[in-house]
Amino acid sequence: MKGRHTASSRRNVLEQKLKNAKLAWENKCFNVDSFQGNEQAYILISIHRADKLGFLANLRRLNVMLSRCKRGMVICTSRAFMEGKARSSLVGQLAKEWEDGRVSWRDTLRGRF
Structure with missing residues (x-):
């Protein structure tokens, strides 16, 4: 994409x-807004931003995103974005805390996760 x-x-x-x-x-x-009020055991989240933080700058919308899983969550995004524009956002701060939890797309394609 x-x-x-x-x-x-x-x-x-x-x-x-x-x-x-x-x-x-x-x-x-x-999308984050249409999922409000729903829950699932596992959730995959795709954060695709090129130039602006968008909903990542809104704590209420982030709360919806981060509080809808019952057992686990995977956030798919680019390391460059998390270490760049998103570093000051809540998700960027979480990425710093969970650095060892990152898996590259190459490793994912090889089944190493």
Whole structure:
């Protein structure tokens, strides 16, 4: 998903990839605001920002994002973003604390996580 995409277009791409992989995809992809009030055992979060913090600068929206999992959460983002523009955000601060919990996309593709 290279280039500039809206949250809605990224959601559509993710849903299509789940569908193509013959995985359950209905009601599986949400943006932070539409997931408010819901919970799941495990949540995958994609943080894709190029130039601005967006919702990461809003603590109420971050609370929704970080408090919806019952058992575990995986945040997918770039290290450059977390160490750059997002370093002052709550998620950037968490990334500093959990540095040993990071896994590169190359290791993920090789099944090393």
